[in-house]
Amino acid sequence: MTARTTRRTKAAQSRIAAVGAIAVAGALVLTGCGDQTKNDSNSSSTSSAPLAAKLPKAIRDAGVIKVGSDIAYAPVEFKDSSGKVVGIDPDLAAAMGKQLGVKFDFQNGTFDTLLTGLRSKRYDMAMSAMTDTKNRQDGVDSDTGKKVGEGVDFVDYFTAGVSIYTPKGKTQNIKTWSDLCGKKIVVQRGTVSEDMAKSESKKCTGGKKIAIESYDNDQQAQTRLRGGGADAGSSDFPVAAYAVKTSGGGKDFEIVGDQVEAAPYGIAVDKSNTQLRDALQAALDAIIKNGEYDKIIAKWGVDAGAVKTAVVNGGK
Numbered sequence: 442m443t444a445r446t447t448r449r450t451k452a453a454q455s456r457i458a459a460v461g462a463i464a465v466a467g468a469l470v471l472t473g474c475g476d477q478t479k480n481d482s483n484s485s486s487t488s489s490a491p492l493a494a495k496l497p498k499a500i501r502d503a504g505v506i507k508v509g510s511d512i513a514y515a516p517v518e519f520k521d522s523s524g525k526v527v528g529i530d531p532d533l534a535a536a537m538g539k540q541l542g543v544k545f546d547f548q549n550g551t552f553d554t555l556l557t558g559l560r561s562k563r564y565d566m567a568m569s570a571m572t573d574t575k576n577r578q579d580g581v582d583s584d585t586g587k588k589v590g591e592g593v594d595f596v597d598y599f600t601a602g603v604s605i606y607t608p609k610g611k612t613q614n615i616k617t618w619s620d621l622c623g624k625k626i627v628v629q630r631g632t633v634s635e636d637m638a639k640s641e642s643k644k645c646t647g648g649k650k651i652a653i654e655s656y657d658n659d660q661q662a663q664t665r666l667r668g669g670g671a672d673a674g675s676s677d678f679p680v681a682a683y684a685v686k687t688s689g690g691g692k693d694f695e696i697v698g699d700q701v702e703a704a705p706y707g708i709a710v711d712k713s714n715t716q717l718r719d720a721l722q723a724a725l726d727a728i729i730k731n732g733e734y735d736k737i738i739a740k741w742g743v744d745a746g747a748v749k750t751a752v753v754n755g756g757k
Contacts, residue, residue, distance in 0.1 A: 490542025492727060495720035500565065505544050506717075508534065509564035511552040513658040516683045516741050517570040518547065529679075529741050530568050533598060536733040537724035551657045553631030559711055560590060566710050566717065570677060572633055573597050573707030573756030583636055595707025596721045597755045599738075600746045602700035603633055604681040607673045608666065609695045615673055616698040623649030624672040627662035630655040633702065634675035659684075667693050679743050705748070705755050718753065725751035 493501060500506055510530065512518050518528040526547045534545035547568075550558055555567040556577070573595035576583050580592030605626075607615055615621060618637060622645035628634040635655050642651035656662045659676055663684055666674045676684065678700040685694045708725075710718040728734045729750065738747045 490540060492540045492720060492723050493542040495716070495723055496541055496543065497714070497716045497720075500543060500717065504542075505546050506538075506541075507563070507565045508545050508547045509550050509555040509558045509567040510547045510569040511555065511658060512547060512549045513660050514570055514680055515687075516679060516743075517677075518568075529599070529737065529743065530570070532737045532740070533725075533728070533734065534568060536728045536737060537721065540724040540727045541720060552629060553657075556590075556593060556709060559593060559709060565714070566708055566721070567593075568708045570601070570680070570706050571595075571709055573705045573754065575757060577709070578754050578756065584639075591712055593709040594712050594715070594718050595705070595709055595754050595756060596718060596725060597705035597707045597752045598725055598748060599706040599743075600703055600748060601677045601679055601706060602703040603637060603675060604678040604696050604700045605673050605675050605698055606666075606681045606685060606694045606696045608669070609693060611672075612695065612697050613672060618701075619644070621651045621673060622646070623651075625652035625654065625670075627654045627656065627665045627671040627674045629659045629662055629676070630657060633677075633704075637702070638675065663688065663694075673697070679741075679746065704757075705752070707754075707756065722751045722753055 510518050512520060512526055514528075516528050518526060518530045521527045531545070531547055534547070538545050545568075548564065552569060552571075555564070555569055555571070558564045559567050571577075574583075575581075578592050578595065580588055580590035582589045605615060605618070605621070607613070613624070615624070618641040621638070621641065626638050628638055635653065638651055638653045642653065645651060654662070654665065654671060656665070659680060662674050662676075665671055667688065674694075675681070681694075681696055685691065685696055688694055708721055710721065725734070729748070735744075735747065738744055
């Protein structure tokens, strides 16, 4: 989903060429969670997995990790033409599941409600192109600066920046965020793109603020831009590049300027669930070391965002 959270700290211009090679959906679609072992076989499959003992007993017994995710954010997570959940996140989760001996069950929800669902125990974890930030770690609302909860821990698994895109051939000389003053942008609610638009709008002079339209998911924002209802949109760079590549056969959008504010995507886990957090970190490290991680990242054409080790709470 865009790089989902508060502003990032560093430009990531070097990633543009490498990540821009994202291929068309149909050519890359992989099974999200795959055909997992049924519950009556969970006990044997879990016990034989190399990292099963690291999981909390309740999850080992259930054989399932419930994952909150906004499944409308291609190529990170989305549904293919048959309705299967596919993408970078489901594929990484499936590989981690082999290490842990459990199924990762992706459950759809709007992005800005995922952490609430995590706190209420609806999900065991959230994996949804969610940016790891100090505000989220500390449970601080990025708009008000006030503490609204206990926060979460993150296991970081990818790095991405934010990009602006426009209707193809209608860039209006937009190259940077400051060029959006006096124009309208569409974004997904609760994302870094929304936060950046709000922040940049405050800097605009002469009464020319940025008009911001926020939507429940990125696909709705893209539809609005495609229909001529805005001047620009913004998403995480992998998502923006994928939209540019696939929407209208590549005829609808184009990326303008450089991607900025690179930061890690993290798997969010309740702070009280340190055993699950550590098990996920161990599983991610295992697939990085055995090469499965690199194969998945390369399959989706996003090599430039790959990490070399699983870090807990690396966001700033």
